[in-house]
Amino acid sequence: MEKYVQVENVQMLFDTKKGPFVALRDIDLTIAQGEFVTLIGHSGCGKSTLLNLIAGLTLPSSGAMLCAGREIAGPGPERGVVFQNHSLLPWLTCFENVHLAVERVFGRAESQANLKKRTHEALALVGLTHAEHKRPHEISGGMKQRVGIARALSMQPKVLLMDEPFGALDALTRAHLQDELMKIAQATHSTVVMVTHDVDEAVLLSDRIVMLTNGPAATIGEILHVELERPRERLALANEPKYHEYRAAVLEFLYHRQLRPAA
Amino acid sequence: MNKIFKALLPPLIGLLLFVGVWALVAQSSPQLPGPAKTWASAVQLFSDPFYRKGPNDQGIGWNILASLQRVGIGFGMAAAIGIPLGFMIGRFQFLDAMTAPIISLLRPVSPLAWLPIGLLVFKAANPAAIWVIFISSIWPMIINTAVGVNRIPQDYMNVAKVLNLSEWKIFTKILFPAVLPYMITGIRLSIGVAWLVIVAAEMLTGGVGIGFWVWDEWNNLNVEHIIIAIFVVGIVGLLLEQALVMLAKRFSYE
Ligand SMILES: Nc1ncnc2c1ncn2[C@@H]1O[C@H](COP(=O)(O)OP(=O)(O)OP(=O)(O)O)[C@@H](O)[C@H]1O
Numbered sequence: 242m243e244k245y246v247q248v249e250n251v252q253m254l255f256d257t258k259k260g261p262f263v264a265l266r267d268i269d270l271t272i273a274q275g276e277f278v279t280l281i282g283h284s285g286c287g288k289s290t291l292l293n294l295i296a297g298l299t300l301p302s303s304g305a306m307l308c309a310g311r312e313i314a315g316p317g318p319e320r321g322v323v324f325q326n327h328s329l330l331p332w333l334t335c336f337e338n339v340h341l342a343v344e345r346v347f348g349r350a351e352s353q354a355n356l357k358k359r360t361h362e363a364l365a366l367v368g369l370t371h372a373e374h375k376r377p378h379e380i381s382g383g384m385k386q387r388v389g390i391a392r393a394l395s396m397q398p399k400v401l402l403m404d405e406p407f408g409a410l411d412a413l414t415r416a417h418l419q420d421e422l423m424k425i426a427q428a429t430h431s432t433v434v435m436v437t438h439d440v441d442e443a444v445l446l447s448d449r450i451v452m453l454t455n456g457p458a459a460t461i462g463e464i465l466h467v468e469l470e471r472p473r474e475r476l477a478l479a480n481e482p483k484y485h486e487y488r489a490a491v492l493e494f495l496y497h498r499q500l501r502p503a504a
Numbered sequence: 505m506n507k508i509f510k511a512l513l514p515p516l517i518g519l520l521l522f523v524g525v526w527a528l529v530a531q532s533s534p535q536l537p538g539p540a541k542t543w544a545s546a547v548q549l550f551s552d553p554f555y556r557k558g559p560n561d562q563g564i565g566w567n568i569l570a571s572l573q574r575v576g577i578g579f580g581m582a583a584a585i586g587i588p589l590g591f592m593i594g595r596f597q598f599l600d601a602m603t604a605p606i607i608s609l610l611r612p613v614s615p616l617a618w619l620p621i622g623l624l625v626f627k628a629a630n631p632a633a634i635w636v637i638f639i640s641s642i643w644p645m646i647i648n649t650a651v652g653v654n655r656i657p658q659d660y661m662n663v664a665k666v667l668n669l670s671e672w673k674i675f676t677k678i679l680f681p682a683v684l685p686y687m688i689t690g691i692r693l694s695i696g697v698a699w700l701v702i703v704a705a706e707m708l709t710g711g712v713g714i715g716f717w718v719w720d721e722w723n724n725l726n727v728e729h730i731i732i733a734i735f736v737v738g739i740v741g742l743l744l745e746q747a748l749v750m751l752a753k754r755f756s757y758e
């Protein structure tokens with residue numbers, strides 16, 4: 242497998258009123274094309290920060306970041322982002338929010354009708370056809386998050402960067418979208434980097450689980466390879482001993498070695 | 505029905521009280537006309553609002569329209585310059601720093617202090633009055649627009665970056681809609697200022713206009729007409745304000 246995203250010796254400092262704050266240090270991570278990687282760690286450890294670095298929304302204080310062999314100097318259409326707080330534009334309908342992205346990526350090459358079709362398809366994929374013409378404030382938090390996912394998927398990015406995309410969803414919708422995501426990722430050979438709080442979700446979806454230590458100055462504590470056959474079936478996995486081993490390993494890391502900081 | 509009654513009752517009582525106090529005060533000071541006398545005079549005045557008997561004797565309707573026209577022109581020019589300027593000041597730090605001292609110096613200047621400059625430059629009363637409207641109503645629009653641009657949530661700009669939107673799309677899909685509520689607040693404040701200022705400016709410049717009309721009636725010692733003018737100015741101001749509130753509601757996305 243080819244290296245697709247490379248993060249080398251990256252440090253991230255934030256300037257604060259009390260001087261520089263070291264959010265991340267010594268991050269080394271190489272992600273292969275088509276790989277599904279999740280980032281897990283306690284709240285505030287720097288998962289979003291790392292994801293934003295890969296997205297190119299912030300630049301590292303030191304170290305190198307590459308995507309497809311090229312330096313990451315800013316966001317690019319080959320990297321689709323699902324934001325932690327959905328970030329829909331409140332004055333546009335769900336359809337228009339997604340269409341904005343579709344238009345930008347495919348607008349030059351395709352007809353208007355085709356762009357509309359792509360938009361409809363993306364929204365259908367997350368089960369929101371009925372809410373196409375609603376504005377974000379008229380739909381639930383979970384629905385907003387799904388529009389955000391549709392927007393990112395509609396761009397057919399090579400890398401999908403997702404910041405807790407299913408965090409706000411109920412268990413049923415979440416399971417459904419997890420399955421959809423696995424299917425899409427496999428069908429399109431997309432590379433996915435996803436931030437999550439949910440241990441089951443991490444094990445179910447990932448090829449590798451990247452576990453971050455607690456901040457400040459968080460770094461990668463451990464990387465777990467999840468070697469479960471694909472396609473994965475959530476029901477079948479429940480009887481799979483290896484699944485429970487992986488789960489236990491992540492839990493052990495999170496709750497034993499990186500005890501939640503007293504917040 | 506009951507609801508409408510409940511909503512109307514308090515303001516109605518307020519108005520009645522106001523008229524009552526006015527009538528009482530008028531009774532004890534003979535120069536001040538009471539409500540009944542003013543009403544009679546108003547009925548007569550508004551029975552023929554659009555007459556013309558020479559340049560200085562025209563119906564109240566013409567006077568109101570003349571003032572509104574001045575406000576419209578002065579305010580329109582202020583919007584045409586102030587809003588784009590506000591966008592640029594909000595977007596470019598350098599421009600902000602450059603214009604900040606000028607704005608903070610000129611903004612607090614009393615509107616009428618600009619009148620002599622206008623008279624000097626334009627050598628005529630009408631453009632001078634428009635100039636005063638322009639200069640006093642431009643500040644709220646510049647400042648509110650700039651603040652709106654500064655307050656755009658980083659999230660929206662992140663969306664723009666991630667989607668790699670063109671400058672034009674950023675402007676039409678993000679900047680403009682995000683700033684619109686601030687802009688409309690600026691416009692409302694500006695219209696308010698413009699309408700406040702026009703009366704005073706016209707008193708000084710003369711011609712046709714509600715401000716000049718007040719001055720003229722003062723010279724004629726027609727106090728009823730002055731009171732009517734106060735109500736007219738208030739009501740027109742209220743209508744302008746309401747029109748803009750409606751405009752704001754029309755463009756709000758919530
Ligand atoms: N722009 C910033 N300026 C200063 N500090 C920041 C900034 N962004 C993040 N931080 C700090 O960096 C640390 C990591 O933040 P980050 O948002 O990446 O956490 P997270 O792991 O995504 O948390 P959560 O799971 O709650 O979303 C936090 O301590 C946060 O306070």
Ligand SMILES: [Mg+2]
Pocket residue numbers: 288289290325404
């Ligand atoms: Mg986060």
